[in-house]
Amino acid sequence: MIELDGLTKHYGDKVAVDHLTFTVRPGLVTGFLGPNGAGKSTTMRMMLDLDNPTAGSVRIDGEHYRRLTDPLRSVGALLDAKAVHGGRSAYHHLLCLAQSNGLPRRRVGEVLDTVGLTPVARKRSKGFSLGMGQRLGIAAALLGDPRVLLFDEPVNGLDPEGIHWIRNLMKNLAAQGRTVFVSSHLMSEMALTADHLVVIGRGRLLADTSMAEFIRGNSRSYVRLRSPEAERLRDVLHAERIAATEAADGTLEVDGVPSERLGELAARHGLVLHELSPQQASLEEAFMQLTAESVEYHAHDGEPVGGGPAEPVPPGVAAGPGGWGGDWRKKGS
Numbered sequence: 315m316i317e318l319d320g321l322t323k324h325y326g327d328k329v330a331v332d333h334l335t336f337t338v339r340p341g342l343v344t345g346f347l348g349p350n351g352a353g354k355s356t357t358m359r360m361m362l363d364l365d366n367p368t369a370g371s372v373r374i375d376g377e378h379y380r381r382l383t384d385p386l387r388s389v390g391a392l393l394d395a396k397a398v399h400g401g402r403s404a405y406h407h408l409l410c411l412a413q414s415n416g417l418p419r420r421r422v423g424e425v426l427d428t429v430g431l432t433p434v435a436r437k438r439s440k441g442f443s444l445g446m447g448q449r450l451g452i453a454a455a456l457l458g459d460p461r462v463l464l465f466d467e468p469v470n471g472l473d474p475e476g477i478h479w480i481r482n483l484m485k486n487l488a489a490q491g492r493t494v495f496v497s498s499h500l501m502s503e504m505a506l507t508a509d510h511l512v513v514i515g516r517g518r519l520l521a522d523t524s525m526a527e528f529i530r531g532n533s534r535s536y537v538r539l540r541s542p543e544a545e546r547l548r549d550v551l552h553a554e555r556i557a558a559t560e561a562a563d564g565t566l567e568v569d570g571v572p573s574e575r576l577g578e579l580a581a582r583h584g585l586v587l588h589e590l591s592p593q594q595a596s597l598e599e600a601f602m603q604l605t606a607e608s609v610e611y612h613a614h615d616g617e618p619v620g621g622g623p624a625e626p627v628p629p630g631v632a633a634g635p636g637g638w639g640g641d642w643r644k645k646g647s
């Protein structure tokens with residue numbers, strides 16, 4: 315497992331990571347989420363001793379990374395797929411890593427096979443596409459057959475088949491009892507892959523919970539009702555003291571009442587329903603709800619913004635899709 319205790323990193327005045335305390339457990343895929351600049355990569359670098367914490371500690375299977383006798387056999391990581399000598403072939407890149415870490419040569423062939431790079435193993439990696447580079451980085455992470463795996467944005471640049479492959483790979487690694495810690499901005503993918511989530515914003519821990527609990531706790535679930543007899547439906551709900559809000563398209567939305575009860579109620583009153591559908595928010599909606607206050611960089615949907623200082627973006631508004639991805643203006647805060 316990976317244990318963080320008060321992990322903190324300052325870069326000058328900038329607090330990149332702020333007293334993070336959490337444990338990443340084996341047997342699960344743990345997703346690591348946060349808006350741009352939240353401190354995810356810095357945290358992962360400190361896990362691997364590539365950056366010194368300003369305060370706090372991180373332990374891998376009870377040991378500081380520096381004290382691990384065979385680091386590649388304990389922890390495998392993909393942090394930056396471009397960190398490869400471009401003049402070397404995939405085979406020689408991995409062979410170098412294997413030889414300098416006392417790993418058997420046969421592992422090179424095995425991991426090349428696992429990631430599907432065997433046909434291009436002798437080609438120089440500088441000619442590799444983004445996706446091939448990601449696969450080579452994943453091969454390097456798997457080389458020592460480690461118990462703990464860290465992946466920073468592993469699906470970056472992968473095609474749909476590659477994304478599907480890596481999803482299954484992560485799940486299989488976790489099912490083998492390994493600790494799998496993975497950051498991604500692709501929420502739909504994370505929703506399919508991760509069992510547990512750690513969410514940070516501005517370096518601070520915002521959530522450390524199961525995927526299901528995270529979505530339940532940070533989003534609204536409700537039942538949508540549509541009837542040609544909307545007026546009578548409203549009256550029936552009112553008589554039962556069930557609060558309903560009317561959406562712009564004329565449908566009614568009911569919170570906190572199971573759809574079964576609403577369906578039976580409609581049937582009892584002979585009401586025709588054209589829709590009775592439970593609505594559950596997506597991971598993306600829940601994520602935006604939780605991190606709205608922590609997003610440092612806001613983009614806009616193309617409307618003119620003028621040349622003045624940036625307006626603080628209120629919670630809720632910041633949670634729109636424009637707050638995610640195209641970072642060109644820093645929030646005034």
Ligand SMILES: Nc1ncnc2c1ncn2[C@@H]1O[C@H](COP(=O)(O)OP(=O)(O)OP(=O)(O)O)[C@@H](O)[C@H]1O
Binds near residue numbers: 349350351356
């Ligand atoms: N070497 C550095 N020197 C100064 N500031 C840094 C350095 N590395 C990171 N930072 C700052 O620390 C904060 C956290 O950065 P980090 O890259 O860890 O975030 P992140 O969550 O990985 O972001 P992203 O999702 O955009 O990759 C940012 O404000 C970043 O500008």
